[in-house]
Amino acid sequence: MRGNNGWGSMRSEAKIAQAIACVFCMCSATLLCSAALAQNSADVDRINSFWDNLDKRYPNLNKKYQTGDIQVPGKIQTPGNIQIPRGIQAITRKSAPCTQRFVVGADTLFEFDKSTLTPFAVETLKVLSPMIQKLGPHPVKVEGHTDGKGTEEYNQTLSEKRAERVKNWLLENHVAPVAAVSTEGFGKRKPVAPNTKPDGSDNPQGRALNRRVEIVVDTCKSVEDLAKTADGTATPAGTATGGSEQSSTADPNSGPASLAGVSDDVIASSSSPGKLGLDSSDSGSMNLTGSVDNSIWLPYTNVVSAEDMKKNYASMKITPFNNQSLYFEISLPANWKSKEIEVPADVLKNDSTTQVPLAQLEPDTGNAIVEVRYLRVPEDVPLSRFIQKYADASDYKLVTRQHAQFSEREVEDALLRKPAGSFGNQLTRLTALRKGPLVLFVASSCPEKEYEQWKRIFAAAALTFNPSGK
Numbered sequence: 001m002r003g004n005n006g007w008g009s010m011r012s013e014a015k016i017a018q019a020i021a022c023v024f025c026m027c028s029a030t031l032l033c034s035a036a037l038a039q040n041s042a043d044v045d046r047i048n049s050f051w052d053n054l055d056k057r058y059p060n061l062n063k064k065y066q067t068g069d070i071q072v073p074g075k076i077q078t079p080g081n082i083q084i085p086r087g088i089q090a091i092t093r094k095s096a097p098c099t100q101r102f103v104v105g106a107d108t109l110f111e112f113d114k115s116t117l118t119p120f121a122v123e124t125l126k127v128l129s130p131m132i133q134k135l136g137p138h139p140v141k142v143e144g145h146t147d148g149k150g151t152e153e154y155n156q157t158l159s160e161k162r163a164e165r166v167k168n169w170l171l172e173n174h175v176a177p178v179a180a181v182s183t184e185g186f187g188k189r190k191p192v193a194p195n196t197k198p199d200g201s202d203n204p205q206g207r208a209l210n211r212r213v214e215i216v217v218d219t220c221k222s223v224e225d226l227a228k229t230a231d232g233t234a235t236p237a238g239t240a241t242g243g244s245e246q247s248s249t250a251d252p253n254s255g256p257a258s259l260a261g262v263s264d265d266v267i268a269s270s271s272s273p274g275k276l277g278l279d280s281s282d283s284g285s286m287n288l289t290g291s292v293d294n295s296i297w298l299p300y301t302n303v304v305s306a307e308d309m310k311k312n313y314a315s316m317k318i319t320p321f322n323n324q325s326l327y328f329e330i331s332l333p334a335n336w337k338s339k340e341i342e343v344p345a346d347v348l349k350n351d352s353t354t355q356v357p358l359a360q361l362e363p364d365t366g367n368a369i370v371e372v373r374y375l376r377v378p379e380d381v382p383l384s385r386f387i388q389k390y391a392d393a394s395d396y397k398l399v400t401r402q403h404a405q406f407s408e409r410e411v412e413d414a415l416l417r418k419p420a421g422s423f424g425n426q427l428t429r430l431t432a433l434r435k436g437p438l439v440l441f442v443a444s445s446c447p448e449k450e451y452e453q454w455k456r457i458f459a460a461a462a463l464t465f466n467p468s469g470k
Contacts, residue, residue: 084108086120088127098220100135102128106145106162106211115161117169125166128215129175135217140176142167143214144185147207148195152187160185164397166213171401172384178400297400297415298429303459313460318372320358321348328358328372328440331464333457335364352376358440361461367423368446368454370461377439383412383432386439390430391416399427406463409433413462423447429455431462440467 084090090108094101109121117125132140144159144166163183170176188195193206304313314334320326321343339360347354351374359372377386384403391398396416403412411433420426425448432441442465444458 084120086124090124091128091131093131098218100217100219102131102215102217104128104213104215105208106213107208109166109213110162113158115158115165117165122169125169125173129170129173132170132175132215132217135219137177137180137222139180139182139218139221140170141216141218142170142181142183143216144183145190145210145212145214146188147210148188148191149207150188156185156187158185159187162213166215168388168398170215171398172382172388174403178402297455298402298413299455299459300402300404300406300413300463303456303463309460315464316361318359326358326374326467328465328467330359330361330370330372330442330461330466332361332370332461333363336361336370337364366446366454367450368444368457370442370444370458372440372442372465374435374438374440376437379434379437383410383434383439386432387412387414387430390432390441394418396428406431406433406465409466409468411462417448420447424449427451429458429462431465433465433467435467440465 084105084107086108090104092103094103104124108124109117111118142163144161144163146155146159149155150158160183163185167181167183170181171178188210191206191210192212193209194203195207195210197203309331312333313331314336315329315331316338317329318327318338339362341357341360343357347356355373355375357371357373361370361372362368375386384401387401388398390396391414394416396418399415399417401412401414403410405411411431413429413431416428416430417425418428426445427448428443428445430441430443432439434440442461444454444461446454446458
């Protein structure tokens, strides 16, 4: 109550005015500290008027401090919503014997109801990456979780897609070895907070905590331990199978565990160079080096002997469309033939949006095919990103990948899986390299159950594919 409500009120107002004046005497020349000794209603009214108009004169004085773009409406939050942390603030680290667990809120990584990473997700994952790498080469498992809204089936699928997307980012950015990264989606089965309040009403804060991705590092196992079990007898927990120990009869949709029965004579280490033959001293052009994470699935050393290469393989030299710039060489068994293909003119004109087939090679008998194609891709797009885009567009699931150098040609090499009707699952070894503005790639495919039969031939095709003619 102010102004003309009695002398007692005026005296009370005067005391308040005295305090106010002492605070703001340095802010305005219109109100002197001596005004705090006001003894009449005019002085009190003048002080009250100053107070009432203070917001107009100093518009930011009473507003909450704004923390830059962290709270800019429309970017991270809208007024009234819970602020979504990012960067290191979005990461919670939980330590236990043999386990380092990094918890990131899904709202930081993904837009609502989606599995596409946001720009803020990249910012957070870039902070998380060195934290994972600092622990050393250990198995990494990415777990996806949702809140309680929606059906079990829907949330399960969403949690799997989100875990897979984070895994792919880690692989694309070489944060962890391919062979050591697995995923698992838990849907809404493992909440860490109540989705509803005791009265049954919605609990937005609790649901926000339940929407999360957890990256779990098994610090008691090393990546080298994974290769020791590649004989198919068992697969250690935390490997690319997506779960605990599994045999070679694991669910074919669960990941590379379905290939656990595949044996390999020689398993290359992640840094050892190799050649295309056991004793191929004359194959100096086939020197192979690179960061190879999972040669059990994508063999690249000791694929065939020099004698076998000389006796049973043929070097095919192909010039598609009589265009010398598309010339390439590739070696396959002598009983493989090139199938004549026709490419519409509009496909060639739109080679930046449509894959252009250059060759289709098949054996006399058997369910296998090797295709050579190209796509015009901006040169600032890395091959790892091309592989991911190819997989997404063709409904493939990434099984494993490696980056290597085949005969001084930088390649991205991946194994992909997708359902193929009566054949069951199809596996495709996709090996991509650049030739100027073009990405050329070899896609070698067969039914998953026959991969052991064809994998070395696919490897030979990948290793010998040479679009340079040198």
